[in-house]
Amino acid sequence: MTSPGNHHDELPTNNPHYTLLGSDLKLFSDAGFDMDKIHLKRNASVAQLYEDAIKKEGAVISSAGALINYSGKKTGRSPKDKRIVFEETSKDHVWWGPVNIKMDEHTFEINRERAIDYLNTRDDIY
Structure with a gap:
């Protein structure tokens, strides 16, 4: 039986567009996804995308079959x-500098929570 609003039980397990089952579903749920x-x-x-x-x-499809979409002002x-968590296992193995910028674990957790909060506002996650 499917609960109202639960999009994950309504698709059969043989549906090629939906493969999130079992432990993967628990992993996303435990990570904070609604x-x-x-x-x-x-x-x-590709067809679904x-x-x-x-x-x-x-988006539109070009005469050659390519998908065309415009990204707006932010491109490239x-x-x-780029940030990398500076902690015991990474501190001596990363070339720190203007490209590989240090981030502490607390800041990473805050950014991770912000990202998941944003993704929870979207209907579809790919």
Whole structure:
């Protein structure tokens, strides 16, 4: 029986677009994802990704079959935004500097929580 709003029990286990089952579902739930609200689409097919991008993001398909979408003002890589947790197992194995910037564990946890909070506002997670 499916509970209202639970998107994870309504799909059969043989559905190729939905493979989050058992221990994986528990892993995401334990990490703080609101499993009653979000719909995780792990390893979605190319067709599913195209369909969702066209329906939800305004993407179009080129005459050659490529998916076209515009990213807005923020484009490309952002190498100066890379952070690595500075802790016992990493401190002597990373070339620290302007690209590999130190981050303490507390700051990492705060950023992780912020990211999960944001993802919990989305309907679909890929």
